[in-house]
Amino acid sequence: MPRTLRAQLVAVLVLLTAAITLLVGASSLIALERQLTAQLEQQLTAAITRSTPGIGSPDDSRHPDQDDDGPSFLGLRGQAEGTLGAQITDQGVVESGVIGSLSRTLPLTGAQQQLLLALPADGRSHEVHLGGDLGEYLVRAVEDPRGGRAVIGLPTTGIARTLAHQAGNVVWVALIAVLLAVVAGSVLIRLALRPLRRVAATARRVAELPLERGDVTLHERLPDRDADPRTEVGQVGGAINRMLDHIDAALAVRTASEARMRRFVADASHELRTPLASVRGYAELTRRQNGDVPEPIRQAMSRVEAESLRMTGLVEDLLLLARLDESPQAAALRHEEVDLSAALIDCVNDARLLGPDHHWSLDLPPEPVATLGDDARLRQVLTNLLTNARVHTPAGTRVRAALRRRSGQVVVEVSDDGPGIAPQLQPAVFDRFARGDTSRSRAAGSTGLGLAIVASVAQAHGGRVELDSEPGRTMIRVVLPEAR
Ligand SMILES: Nc1ncnc2c1ncn2[C@@H]1O[C@H](COP(=O)(O)OP(=O)(O)OP(=O)(O)O)[C@@H](O)[C@H]1O
Ligand SMILES: [Mg+2]
Structure with a gap:
């Protein structure tokens, strides 16, 4: 199964289109086949009605250029080309033939005659496969009032040809419909998914923003048309916009608190410098009062001086870091x-x-x-x-x-x-x-x-x-x- 939603939708569309066209095509073919068979049945009934006067009668009403070897009723006027006829008596098939082109009656083979012989005279139509050039036939056997029976048939090849032609048409229509579904489906789905791509692009841009440090404001928002709550994508867009508002507000709070913290450290360091300088100054002064100060106190004072010097360094470092955090300008960096x-x-x-x-x-x-x-x-x-x-x-x-x-x-x-x-x-x-x-x-x-x-x-x-x-x-x- 394809991965992207677009490919999946197109695939479903194509499958549905193909299935529907084939279904419609198949049902139309079935209906057509029924209709053509009913027509052939009517034609067969008409042929039998036409033949009735000639069944079992002598060859007096023959067509002038009719060959001798077919049953006489095949020669009656109005019989269509391809009509099959056989006269059957107790001795078997006595006369049989098929009207060929130019109204010539062509003989049936022995095997074909055997097939006709096996047909019951029940007045119902049967499909027989005669083989050879004749193929499939719809045949009906009727009682001969003078004994025996007659078999009359019409070829079904016309029906088969029409159905094959129609099936070809159905396949073509299905192919064209599938092609249309692919093209129109891709275009329409691409258009329909465009807002989703815009939402994804915005989300990607936000994801690439360096949010972890510094003063950041999120300006990215989806336009109103992509945040319309009446559409599914719009609901996602609206949710993303609300989330961005939220993150933006949180970032602003964080930035403000960081700035406050930096300013506090910078101010504190700055304020500590003066008292530290005083401590150092007094310690130095005390240490220098040579004779008046006992040795342990002088030593203590020199420790106080050294520690205040170290603390001054520490405070200077903190001040520098706090100002560098703020900006190179705040740290008064020269260029x-x-x-x-x-x-x-x-x-x-x-x-x-x-x-x-x-x-x-x-x-x-x-x-x-x-x-x-x-x-x-x-x-x-x-x-x-x-x-x-x-x-x-x-x-x-x-x-x-x-x-x-x-x-x-x-x-x-x-x-x-x-x-x-x-x-x-x-x-x-x-x-x-x-x-x-x-x-x-x-x-x-x-x-x-x-x-x-x-x-x-x-x-x-x-x-x-x-x-x-x-x-x-x-x-x-x-x-x-x-x-x-
Ligand atoms: N060249 C070095 N060899 C071994 N360890 C080192 C070296 N440079 C730094 N370090 C280690 O890295 C730590 C951090 O160094 P840093 O300079 O940031 O702080 P510090 O030297 O401990 O203190 P300060 O520099 O603020 O007086 C040191 O405490 C030390 O353990
Ligand atoms: Mg160090």
Whole structure:
């Protein structure tokens, strides 16, 4: 069975059309056959009536050019070509013949005579198959008043021919009807299913919309003619429109709540900066009151200072992420040419100073490589990657920072031969607050925002990040568009 509704409907239409035409054709053929047989019966009765005076009588009323070998009644006027006659007495068939063309009487064979001999003289018509050139005949035997009986018959071949011709016509009509059904059915069904295709196309377009993130409004709706509740497709269309309204409203609520959340985080981070700066300032001031402050308090103050510094970094990171979520404008990202080669040299030099126990190497192309964007944020990306390679790996690890160009893109790679990122952490490593729970990470005061910032900044610059890590080989790649 075909799959599409259209093909199924056309198939059903074709089958129905063929069945109906054949049924009508068959019943008309049966009616025609009955009518023709009744006509032949009448003609046979007429032939018998015509023959009655000649049955058993001597050959005095013969047609002039009649041969000698047929029964005399065949020669009577009005007998049609093809009429069969036989005169039967106690001795068997004494005379028999068929009127051929040009009114010549042709003889019957012995076998044919035997067939006629077997017929009862019951005055009813019988169909006999005479074989040879004669074929099927409708014959009737009548009593001869002078003893014996006469058999008179007419050929049924005319009926068979007419029926065959009519059957041929029926087949032709059926074929034409089926052809019409296919053509008209396909066109009509295609037209009738057009609204359904429009509904499907709209649903497909909605399905392809990126609804999972950002500020999305669903503008797709079906036009009124496809949402008419009086039609089946219209009911589907109407339901889809209502569903889209619903989703649109839900998305608007979600977007608004996300925006509120982002603004809250941004505001909170922003508000925290000032008190944190004060805490740091007072702690520093207290620590510097040399002689007056007891040693334990100075130590406590220097811890307060260090922790507030760390918290300031955390708050800055949160603020940056919240603003990047909002838009590149909200994050106040600059859009200028940034010399990535120079930035990478600076960052690796800083890393060398901070991590003298690691082996640092730098791989740069001879000519400077540049991208468009915000110098400070891109340096933050490089620093985050180099810091990870420093703090999440043991001393002696080799770290390689490489920069290259690849078909209109700039690729920055930071790789190390350290222990690698745990496989269960890898799928979420760019998420916020995702960090490995190793003692090294905890000791490094890690918060799990570093790679989230790398990913967000790369995205805000129209780039992406890739990770490839296994024990002994960890590589994080940032791909950015090249400045031309
Ligand atoms: N080069 C690396 N080698 C091994 N593990 C790594 C490496 N880089 C990152 N990781 C793992 O991925 C986690 C997430 O890194 P991410 O930079 O996002 O956060 P963090 O370094 O823990 O904290 P933050 O960078 O905010 O101080 C880390 O905690 C660490 O477990
Ligand atoms: Mg980090």
